[in-house]
Amino acid sequence: MSKPTPLSGFPELLPAQRAVEQQVIDTLRSTFELYGFAGIETRAVEPLDQLLRKGDTSKEVYLLRRLHETSEEGHAGMGLHFDLTVPFARYVLENAGKLEFPFRRYQIQKAWRGERPQEGRFREFAQADIDIVGRDVLPFHHDVEVTRVMVDALTRLSFLPAFRLQVNNRKLIQGFYAGLGLEDLDEVMRIVDKLDKLPVEKVHQMLVDEAGATSEQADRVLSLATIRTGDDSFVAQVRGLRVSHPLLDEGLDELAALVRGVADLTSDRVRVEADLSIARGLDYYTGTVFETRLDGYESMGSICSGGRYDALASDGKITYPGVGISLGVSRVLVPLLARTGLTASRSVPSAVLVALADEDSRPASEAVAAALRARSIPCEVAPTAAKFGKQIRVAERRGIPFVWFPQADGGHQVKDIRDGNQVDADPSVWTPSPEDLRPQVVPGA
RNA sequence: GUGGGCGUAGCUCAGCUGGUAGAGCAUCGCGUUGUGGUCGCGAGGGUCGCGGGUUCAAGUCCCGUCGCUCACCCCA
Numbered sequence: 329m330s331k332p333t334p335l336s337g338f339p340e341l342l343p344a345q346r347a348v349e350q351q352v353i354d355t356l357r358s359t360f361e362l363y364g365f366a367g368i369e370t371r372a373v374e375p376l377d378q379l380l381r382k383g384d385t386s387k388e389v390y391l392l393r394r395l396h397e398t399s400e401e402g403h404a405g406m407g408l409h410f411d412l413t414v415p416f417a418r419y420v421l422e423n424a425g426k427l428e429f430p431f432r433r434y435q436i437q438k439a440w441r442g443e444r445p446q447e448g449r450f451r452e453f454a455q456a457d458i459d460i461v462g463r464d465v466l467p468f469h470h471d472v473e474v475t476r477v478m479v480d481a482l483t484r485l486s487f488l489p490a491f492r493l494q495v496n497n498r499k500l501i502q503g504f505y506a507g508l509g510l511e512d513l514d515e516v517m518r519i520v521d522k523l524d525k526l527p528v529e530k531v532h533q534m535l536v537d538e539a540g541a542t543s544e545q546a547d548r549v550l551s552l553a554t555i556r557t558g559d560d561s562f563v564a565q566v567r568g569l570r571v572s573h574p575l576l577d578e579g580l581d582e583l584a585a586l587v588r589g590v591a592d593l594t595s596d597r598v599r600v601e602a603d604l605s606i607a608r609g610l611d612y613y614t615g616t617v618f619e620t621r622l623d624g625y626e627s628m629g630s631i632c633s634g635g636r637y638d639a640l641a642s643d644g645k646i647t648y649p650g651v652g653i654s655l656g657v658s659r660v661l662v663p664l665l666a667r668t669g670l671t672a673s674r675s676v677p678s679a680v681l682v683a684l685a686d687e688d689s690r691p692a693s694e695a696v697a698a699a700l701r702a703r704s705i706p707c708e709v710a711p712t713a714a715k716f717g718k719q720i721r722v723a724e725r726r727g728i729p730f731v732w733f734p735q736a737d738g739g740h741q742v743k744d745i746r747d748g749n750q751v752d753a754d755p756s757v758w759t760p761s762p763e764d765l766r767p768q769v770v771p772g773a
Numbered sequence: 774g775u776g777g778g779c780g781u782a783g784c785u786c787a788g789c790u791g792g793u794a795g796a797g798c799a800u801c802g803c804g805u806u807g808u809g810g811u812c813g814c815g816a817g818g819g820u821c822g823c824g825g826g827u828u829c830a831a832g833u834c835c836c837g838u839c840g841c842u843c844a845c846c847c848c849a
Binding site: 333334335336379381388410411413414441443444445446447449611612629683685686713714715716717718719720721722723724731733743745748750 | 774805806807808809810822839840841842843844845846847848849
């Protein structure tokens with residue numbers, strides 16, 4: 329068999345990098361749980377009609393098909409989920425009778441899309457989602473809450489570059505467009521969303537050509553979209569544009585409340601700003617919308633996005649409004665590992681390699697390892713009774729900081745191979761420093 | 774889906790108008806016979822992505838194909 333080649337869009341990590349990813353996942357999980365979010369996992373597949381509920385991007389869904397498929401459609405009527413929101417909406421409906429509302433959950437799982445891979449865009453990728461969903465009603469303060477949770481989680485990932493959380497509110501922009509007398513609000517929003525890719529003049533022209541705006545209306549739409557403030561001063565700027573509409577007022581109040589509600593979390597690494605150009609494409613958001621950009625990684629687009637949907641799910645009688653944010657774990661991590669060489673301080677969990685004098689004394693070395701493990705110190709015994717120099721090298725290659733030498737007289741010594749310091753030690757007492765106990769995330773060279 | 778770039782050792786790459794497959798790093802061994810790293814000496818390691826064609830002769834030229842990659846499109 330010839331050597332297998334990597335599959336484009338299906339990233340796999342070496343152990344040291346996986347350790348970094350694991351640490352990210354652990355941090356996210358513990359942060360989400362600090363705020364009382366319950367963890368769930370949904371199955372990898374959903375019925376096709378569920379997945380395609382929101383429009384025809386069907387090409388990007390991976391279908392399931394038995395090898396001996398005989399049905400007329402040629403597939404099993406199921407596909408891999410392409411995000412965690414659609415499965416969650418289905419899960420809420422399915423288990424509505426057993427859940428307590430408002431229901432807060434986190435979900436860290438893989439998702440799949442059949443897109444062409446690019447930096448930060450994969451066919452198989454991990455996402456971390458938090459959502460709060462209510463029954464019939466969900467007060468606005470939850471919008472502030474999910475924002476605070478995600479900002480907290482991102483802040484705890486101390487090796488991330490600085491980032492900027494951009495927030496907007498669809499009521500605000502839709503109310504503004506309606507107040508201007510525009511009709512096709514969705515189309516206007518879709519075009520304005522392209523501002524980060526296309527020049528202003530081009531967007532202006534599209535507004536006139538495709539959204540039925542007058543040149544003057546387009547000017548004012550663009551005036552709104554260029555407003556960007558780190559505090560609630562955007563309210564005065566919008567008022568200055570002299571458009572009025574009840575929905576606009578509502579959106580302004582909400583966005584101002586959100587910006588004020590997270591102001592205490594900002595720092596030099598974390599900025600939160602009202603950015604009135606953010607619209608989030610054509611999806612079902614109805615109020616708050618978020619995007620997040622990493623400094624130095626602007627080309628990667630948003631690494632963390634979400635918003636409010638007044639109808640996350642509905643069974644016809646009861647509607648379940650929700651608000652949530654989704655962090656692209658693979659999207660941010662894989663490019664960061666590749667570009668910066670970020671890695672873990674060692675490729676194995678072991679803090680100690682217990683040396684082996686000869687095969688006959690393996691039980692003695694295993695006993696040392698057992699004593700260390702009893703006190704939760706990860707360790708392993710040398711694979712062979714090679715010369716001690718080679719056993720030390722085994723540890724060095726893996727980044728294991730300590731080598732333990734059982735002595736012929738029954739005593740013990742432990743050597744820190746980084747400085748060569750070797751001291752007497754007792755396996756029932758000796759403990760490495762906290763930094764050495766677990767692999768640490770270390771910046772690249 | 775469209776267009777460009779690239780496939781040679783574990784990794785990074787060199788290889789001219791066609792003439793017996795190379796370097797650095799890494800690995801392994803020895804010097805140093807059971808305490809590593811430095812240094813010196815040595816060794817192993819290749820279907821040149823795959824298939825076909827031209828030729829006395831192809832890593833090199835031609836055709837095809839597969840893969841990777843970048844950009845576009847798209848991005849719930």
